[in-house]
Amino acid sequence: MSDLPIGRPITRRPVGANITAVGVGLALAFGVLAGGAGWWQVVEAGRLTTAPDNPLVIATARTALRGQVVDRAGIVLASNERDANGEVFRVYADQAVSHVVGYASLLFGSAGLERTYAADLVGLRRDPVADLLRKFDPTPADPQDLTLTLSLDLQRAALAGLGADRGAVVMLDPRTGGILALASSPVYDAGGIANPATSRATWAALNADPVQPLLPRATLGRYVPGSVFKIVTAIAGLGSDAFAPDTIFPEQEAGERDGLVVSGFRIREHAGVPVRSYDLAGATEVSSNIYYALAALAVGGDELSDWAGRLGFDAALPFELPTAVSQVTNGGGDFGGGFKDAVELANAGYGQAETFVTPLQMALVAATVANDGVLMRPHLVASFSSAEGGVRPVRPDEVRRVLGADDAAAIVAAMRQAVEGTLGRQFTSGAAIQGIPTAGKSGTAELGGTGEPHSWFIGFAPADDPQIAIAVLVERGGRGGARAAPLAGALMRAYLVDGVGR
């Protein structure tokens, strides 16, 4: 009652002004709707229209001829054929690329690049503004051919090297991110899935196979990394200035002798490491677990998680195929960065505990060090080409600078010593390429139980002018230096010296 206006007639104020305000409000709301429609129908239209599960893509793929997929040398990897009824189906040149090119099947959908680039391969256009001019074009489809950065020869060499073992090899040009080989073993018969005559039987057999040949291990397999993860710890340490290349941890020498006690848990060195203190290069050469446990504790959980994230951990990689997420910890702990306690962090420092990585992720770690600390976006397609559009090359794309060039150079030196140093050769024999400076790090991922460990190697060459970076993983392959390192050396030699895949 207190604020009752005195003397003013109280029922006469018209509602007209309020109605105007409501009208303006509704008009604004409809303006937002118009903006929303514009967002989806113009800005996002290209992305939406070319999504692999868009019914338009699926429907078009049933009738349209797909473009070809060729490797970097022009070898045709995927093309079209007609069956007895005149139905078009896809044929694939070599099972070696089955995990990369994938398949396109009427019955079982699509996978690999056949899925990612379905819209491009069948020639759906992606630009709503260009559509304005071509509204009445009677032949709208313009199938694109894909030229890959990948080399079929190098891919075959990688698979031959893996032999009957399960595992993965990733090779890329660290300067561009262009993938040279992305091999997963075992391979599968993609053509058998695509061919309508054999589709069902092949599909059933592959899905029943206990070794999971349909799993692209290079991109979707997650493995304990073991000592190759030490490079991630080194990047985090130098990057965050937690330690320098010449830092020596005073606790180390005693730890080498009796084990390093972290919160009551005793971390032991593996056999064959001379008892003394090491700096970064020395510790990397002998692959000291004690040094890297101390390094991880010096870095701290937050920083280790953070720097791993800059390398691509904790998210799907920016890549043309689906990737599994690499991790340094399961998360949820309150020790910093999601670690539970100091023990987990110390063990993670040398790639045990709850660290899990994909081979592609570890190849990117090596490539980042090789490329002066800059992570390039990994990619498989070098160019699109079509009758109408001509050739559209894909430009190399920087994801981010992870590390300063000086810090990267210190890690290059350490990784080079790990391959070429007197002690290092004990661990990574065979990775060295005669006449070419080589850098790398082997890993022997202990899995618990009695089985053989996973055998790992990551590296690059030439160390002073890197042209190729590599990650090799052999499941249950034994020691890293014994199985993965020689294979990596042979593959890099094939590329750099013999010119395979050049």
Place this chain on the structure above:
Amino acid sequence: MTGATARPLPAIVPGLRPRPRWRELQLLVLAAIALFVGSVSLGATVRARAAVAADAPLPEGALAPHDLTALLVYLGALFAAHLIQVLAGRRTDQVLLPAVGLLGGLSLLLMQRLPQSLAGQLGGLAQTQLIWLVLALGVITVLAVGVRSDSWLRLYKYTWAAVGVGLLVLTFIFGRDVNGARLTLDLGPISGQPSELLKVILVVFLAGYLSEFRPLLVEQSTRLGPLRLPPLPYLAPMVAMWAIALGIVVIQRDLGAALLFFAVFLTLLYVATARASYVVIGLGLFIAGSAVMYRLFGHVAQRVDIWLDPFADPQGAGYQVVQALYAFGRGGILGTGLGNGLPVVGGRLPIPEIHTDFPLAALGEELGLIGVLAILGLYLVVIERGLRIAASAADDFRALLAAGLSLVVGVQAFIIAAGNLKLIPLTGITLPFISYGGSSLLANALVVGLLLALSDRGVEPPPPRPPRSRLARIVDRGAR
């Protein structure tokens, strides 16, 4: 605007004084031309696609309307509605009918284009919708011509409120669950969605209540710390409305109707009082209620989660929303053309419930961004005409009633369009005049018919003010 310049024609029969409606006729001719072109476009596309599928040459006369009979029936009904209004000689609004008629015609074209098996009680989707559309035009005409007094609405507001609550209770007790929501009431052979009728009843009640208590609501307030609340005795209906809206969500699982009712209530409260603080308080209640419901009710949380990231589960929970966005994307700026969109894979249309929940996505694909903008523009025309009628109404009740009726159409169109466009969580209410379904069409026809009747300023003056309530008299004395 409402034919003030038109002279009455000579009386044909005693008591019948026709009055020409040139503006309405011009606009109706424009709408008819647009619909004819649309029908020809649809017909040509359908025939051309059939010819390509059969690998046959294009048949003779491919460039003809898709279904001439249906089109003529609809246009005939539209022009009949016009003619009857001319003959009745009332000075009602001349823009509403053409705007609504064009929206309804688009609905007919869309239903002709969709698979007829989507709903088939009366010979297929398009045929059923055509019957409802003609009935709706009939309702509009009868109300526009026949309603000459608003006292049957004005004087019985509590009766109407009771009818509304009764409908709600009936639906709860006897309703049938469709897709997890209890919205449908079966009464013998007739089934319908009472919430469509309820929204009209709600507006009638609110207009009556707010116009009676407007002086009190405007001039008094209760202070609660820094907050200015409406006078507490009159806060009760506000809280009751809030509770009913929540009840609709909880009991009927109908998020869209709850949102619509609450938004219309708050806006009308603002129109009556010009107090932005009431709206702020109402929004606060809404947000609090939403937060609680998000935690308590799975179906609410699921809707919100799908809205936030439909692409998290594009084949499962997010399927409908993702497919709708794909449809908008495929449409682009100019659209694929009527009949040329919505690719069918495995004999299925991409968007489930497309004819009731996603007509805007379907039209967005086939008519493109320009089509969507045109449809949104048509709704704005309807809203503008309705608010204009409200602003020039003779008294508070009529003003609030007209404003509320316009809001019901405008807010409902906004809620479902925004849901289709992923601007807000999707709710299952219909797009007025376009979605398939008799309840929706008839309820919105009721709205348009009442608006037309209210737009006639020449017939009967509003009744004298009813005697003030006792409290109001006390307040008046205090003011003096």
